[in-house]
Amino acid sequence: MRGFTTADRTALSAQKPEPLYHQLFLVLKHKIDSGDLRHAARLPGELELAEFFGVSRITTRRALDELQSANYVRRQRGLGTYVTHE
Numbered sequence: 265m266r267g268f269t270t271a272d273r274t275a276l277s278a279q280k281p282e283p284l285y286h287q288l289f290l291v292l293k294h295k296i297d298s299g300d301l302r303h304a305a306r307l308p309g310e311l312e313l314a315e316f317f318g319v320s321r322i323t324t325r326r327a328l329d330e331l332q333s334a335n336y337v338r339r340q341r342g343l344g345t346y347v348t349h350e
Contacts, residue, residue, distance in 0.1 A: 301347050
């Protein structure tokens, strides 16, 4: 998946005390903060992210909801999720 590495995939672990959705939130937030995912970039869909990271779609949705609440992304049904944080 473009913009993501194997290290990103292995950053998530059910053995960690944080919920998986929060771990995914932190990975995506780091990608945005570091500039790997730039302003106005379209993120992969929920299902694609879920498959890449080996988590459920609900886990992915919760991570994206948390990013939206933190004003890192804008989500529009049918159009996708876009980075809004600069």
